[in-house]
Amino acid sequence: MGLDDYREVWLVRFEALRRPGECPTPVCLTARELRGGRLVRLEQGGLGPTPPYPCGPEALFVAYDAPAALGCQLALGWPMPAQVLDLHAEYRCLTAGALPPGDYDLSAALARLGLDGAGVDGLARLLAAMWPHLDLPRALLRGRYTAAVARMEAVGVPVDVDRLDRLRAEWGRLQDALIRGVDSRYGVYQARKFNPVRWRAWANRHGIPWPRTAPGRLDLSLDTFRDMAEAYPEVRPMQELRATLALLRPAELPVGRDGRNRCPLRPFAAKTGRNAPSTTQFIFGPAVWVRGLIRPQPGMALAYVDYEQQEFGIAAALSQDQAMMAAYRSGDPYLAFAKQAGAVPADATKVTHRDQRERFKHCALGVQYGMGARSLAGRLGVPVAQAQELLALHRRTYPTYWRWSDAVERHAYAAGRLRAAFGWTLRVGADANARSVRNFPLQANGAEMLRLACCALTEGGVRVCAPVHDALLIEAPAGDIDQAVAVCEEAMRRASEYVLPGFPLRTDVKVVRHPERYMDPRGREMWDNMCWLLDRGPAARSA
Incomplete structure (x- = not known):
């Protein structure tokens, strides 16, 4: 051509x-x-x-x-x-x-x-x-x-404009009130300044082995706080607070006269080919509690449709590791991993063996990002030797996956590039990060399938509000949302099979109808706290 x-x-x-x-x-x-x-x-x-x-x-x-x-x-x-x-x-x-x-x-x-x-x-x-x-x-x-x-x-994404306007009007007061409220259980802020020494003392008192960038220097990046909040729920309020103060600028969140958040989605801006919209302009970019502003308009409904364990499924299909493929098909690959490794009995469930499942989940996810034993130990709060054993269990349970991953790395450095299913290409130099190289097939092929689904849905007339990593937010009249969800799930399933022939990925759905609002469970506590502060503010008292 x-x-x-x-x-x-x-x-x-x-x-x-x-x-x-x-x-x-x-x-x-x-x-x-x-x-x-x-x-x-x-x-x-x-x-x-x-x-x-x-x-x-x-x-x-x-x-x-x-x-x-x-x-x-x-x-x-x-x-x-x-x-x-x-x-x-x-x-x-x-x-x-x-x-x-x-x-x-x-x-x-x-x-x-x-x-x-x-x-x-x-x-x-x-x-x-x-x-x-x-x-x-x-x-x-x-x-x-x-x-x-x-x-x-x-x-665009429909938002609760009234709540956003109040947030904008009182943002200065709210920042100080949030710091006072959240920091009351930590004691690490001085005015609006985060004190790393106090944070280290708090983490030590609670037995949390916080990652370091160098001896004696804590890793205080937002990514590290997010990862540690997954492992230690008591960190979550501080993680949400720091993300809020760093990323949320209510006055800069672009919302049109029709009450919709619109910003450039910046397709292909990431080296994996994924979208990279601004974290300050995209409603899904700042702290997760901000997603509580997402609200369908009267008569409408929203559905958040995401691939379940997308990266685990892609790794299983590309490597053709039969045990890993069986784990994905079980519906709960993390619990299946624990069973396959002999760490829990065959009749174990999420309820009966919650802690063990969480450990194997973090191990499986950590492997996909090239996490070593020390980092995994820090995330799980266990000795390094225990993390080493978890990683060894992964290698013994999924040897075909590891042979494939090793081959990906060797090929990348030898050929100087890697390609996803539909041609997105990563140039690989001698100094390329090996963990990023191994992770590229998972991220890039995940992006490929989501792009295919977006094409099919938007061309078919489905109102897609936004792509969100491995998920889509769609909109329809409340009476039609179930049909729109069915169309969306089928498009996403077919897209996954185009990328992974014979191995369709599952999807999960959350539907929100007006007057309900979308809510990420991880941000519920901070959202409730913010609403309480707003309802006690000057605007509320003068209403």
């Missing part, structure tokens, strides 16, 4: 006003047909009811950051192009692992290739330089996903 297979190839660039939380308002379009040279420039008043270029399968639509351009198409009521090539997505695919993750605008991509230019002229130069390196059928599949992204960004 090549450019000659298309009757016309259009290079398209929009300029638009992008108010926080709103769909774009196109103000200018520049488009050029590559071979014939026809140039079209339209200002806001001249952007009519139909596009000045064909959108059928005989034409190729080329853009840089296609979701932004396609968002303008949607705002104008124009049809989506049937064939989309996003040079930003392809630039990221060609450089993932070789360049730091993030955004690279057209000028940066051109400069790296020793080119200059801007607008559609720069786009033409970039296309010519990249064309010999493109895997067009798979590039068009990624382009298809950018259309799904544009549709999802247009839908």
